[in-house]
Amino acid sequence: TTSLMWFRRDLRLGDHPALQAAAAEGQVVPLFVLDPRLAGSGRRWERLLASLAALREETDGALVIRQGDPAEVVAEVAAEAGASQVHVSTETNPYGRRRDAAVERRLAAAGIGLVGTGSPYAVTPGRVRNASGDPYRVFTPFLRAWREHGWRAPAGDPQVEWMTKLESDPLPAHSDQEAGERAALHRWEDFRAEDLAGYATARDRPDLDRTSRLSVALKFGEIHPRTLLADLDAHGTGASGEDVERFVAELAWREFYADVLWHDPGSAWRDLRDGLDGMRYDEDPELLEAWKSGTTGYPFVDAGMRQLLGEGWMHNRVRMVVASFLVKDLHLWWPAGARHFMDHLLDGDMASNSHGWQWAAGTGTDAAPYFRIFNPVTQGLRFDPQGDYVRRWVPELRHLPGAAAHEPWRHREGLAQGYPERVVDHAEERREALDRLAELKESR
Numbered sequence: 220t221t222s223l224m225w226f227r228r229d230l231r232l233g234d235h236p237a238l239q240a241a242a243a244e245g246q247v248v249p250l251f252v253l254d255p256r257l258a259g260s261g262r263r264w265e266r267l268l269a270s271l272a273a274l275r276e277e278t279d280g281a282l283v284i285r286q287g288d289p290a291e292v293v294a295e296v297a298a299e300a301g302a303s304q305v306h307v308s309t310e311t312n313p314y315g316r317r318r319d320a321a322v323e324r325r326l327a328a329a330g331i332g333l334v335g336t337g338s339p340y341a342v343t344p345g346r347v348r349n350a351s352g353d354p355y356r357v358f359t360p361f362l363r364a365w366r367e368h369g370w371r372a373p374a375g376d377p378q379v380e381w382m383t384k385l386e387s388d389p390l391p392a393h394s395d396q397e398a399g400e401r402a403a404l405h406r407w408e409d410f411r412a413e414d415l416a417g418y419a420t421a422r423d424r425p426d427l428d429r430t431s432r433l434s435v436a437l438k439f440g441e442i443h444p445r446t447l448l449a450d451l452d453a454h455g456t457g458a459s460g461e462d463v464e465r466f467v468a469e470l471a472w473r474e475f476y477a478d479v480l481w482h483d484p485g486s487a488w489r490d491l492r493d494g495l496d497g498m499r500y501d502e503d504p505e506l507l508e509a510w511k512s513g514t515t516g517y518p519f520v521d522a523g524m525r526q527l528l529g530e531g532w533m534h535n536r537v538r539m540v541v542a543s544f545l546v547k548d549l550h551l552w553w554p555a556g557a558r559h560f561m562d563h564l565l566d567g568d569m570a571s572n573s574h575g576w577q578w579a580a581g582t583g584t585d586a587a588p589y590f591r592i593f594n595p596v597t598q599g600l601r602f603d604p605q606g607d608y609v610r611r612w613v614p615e616l617r618h619l620p621g622a623a624a625h626e627p628w629r630h631r632e633g634l635a636q637g638y639p640e641r642v643v644d645h646a647e648e649r650r651e652a653l654d655r656l657a658e659l660k661e662s663r
């Protein structure tokens with residue numbers, strides 16, 4: 220028999236449970252639907268196309284690409300192929316769940332099944348629960364339970380017989396860039412060999428740039444987290460137990476946020492917890508624009524925002540600092556910032572992004588309490604001690620040596636190359652944020 224493998228966030232062939240399930244049934248038609256609803260970020264769309272080009276190669280050109288609404292396209296292609304089943308990796312994000320429900324209904328009407336096997340996570344969201352069967356809202360106990368739950372060993376590489384006779388739409392033109400399963404595996408090997416040792420401390424230093432940068436590959440499913448976890452178990456890494464533990468914990472954050480979003484899909488764009496309901500936020504297009512363009516006058520913040528625009532990626536430490544700055548120094552509600560991140564991040568992922576933002580804003584899981592406010596200058600001095608990260612991204616500060624780049628206003632020629640004055644005063648805005656919190660508490 221013939222079955223359809225509908226790829227989504229799983230653009231690889233190795234360690235792919237759904238593809239294994241499809242291949243076990245006979246010939247496989249590999250399909251990707253270019254759904255205009257996912258075109259949101261131009262940059263991420265381009266990256267997707269590059270990944271599809273790689274997947275097409277991996278499938279010896281068999282990949283069928285069609286544009287349109289998945290509810291129609293999947294049923295059409297299944298009929299053309301004479302497929303009796305459509306295989307997918309289970310999707311757990313809000314849009315994907317709604318989409319899959321619609322596709323499933325459409326297929327059922329034609330007597331075709333939609334079969335979900337595996338997911339983009341080591342443990343499928345919804346599975347890790349406490350003794351009373353409830354989900355976790357705090358990371359550390361989740362981490363413990365997630366480890367105890369465990370995951371299957373990776374599936375090997377399947378022997379797949381591709382069906383090649385179906386027509387594909389052309390793959391839209393796109394820029395050449397690192398993408399695809401092979402590139403992801405290389406990146407992972409390089410990271411293990413070179414940067415995992417020391418990760419536990421170096422991961423916080425944007426100037427050193429020693430994190431894996433696998434977030435983009437994980438976002439598109441070019442590599443599965445289970446592959447990473449199994450490799451860490453199987454190979455001596457030369458890294459300390461602490462480094463490995465720390466890396467595993469970071470992967471677990473991704474799983475945790477997916478779990479939280481699965482239980483509460485509405486938390487993609489509204490506060491997860493109601494503790495700050497009624498908080499007074501501003502709407503200030505000018506300040507928002509200064510933040511977006513990296514011209515707030517705070518070097519560490521601006522370097523991060525310019526890295527985002529330049530690379531479509533930002534270091535985690537800086538993501539936390541710029542998020543805190545938007546909410547606590549500019550008093551803007553977190554979705555304004557989360558939206559901008561989703562517009563530009565190559566790794567833009569609803570669960571990690573919205574809940575990363577909510578963590579910083581004090582409205583999410585396990586949140587840093589609202590009153591703990593990052594100081595953008597001391598954060599910079601601590602995590603970019605020589606100012607190298609700032610100078611990399613902010614040319615107007617390149618004339619300032621060492622840590623001086625973090626406080627140009629303290630140096631005579633500091634603003635001479637066109638770097639802007641600070642748009643707000645951190646000490647004042649910190650007090651303002653705390654006043655708003657007090658006001659909220661009094662109003663209750």
Ligand code: FAD
Nearest residue numbers: 430431432433434469470472473535567568571572575576
């Ligand atoms: P590494 O340090 O090498 O970590 C390995 C992997 O663990 C990452 O690839 C990622 O999959 C996962 N991970 C690490 N840290 C986190 C974390 N804090 N939360 C969830 N997963 C994590 N990550 C995204 O993948 N997509 C997003 O849209 C996203 N938005 C964020 C928004 C904010 C405000 C914050 C504070 C964090 C956000 N993160 C997001 C998490 C984190 O910043 C990135 O995953 C990380 O910087 C990616 O770089 P890396 O692959 O080199 O990370």
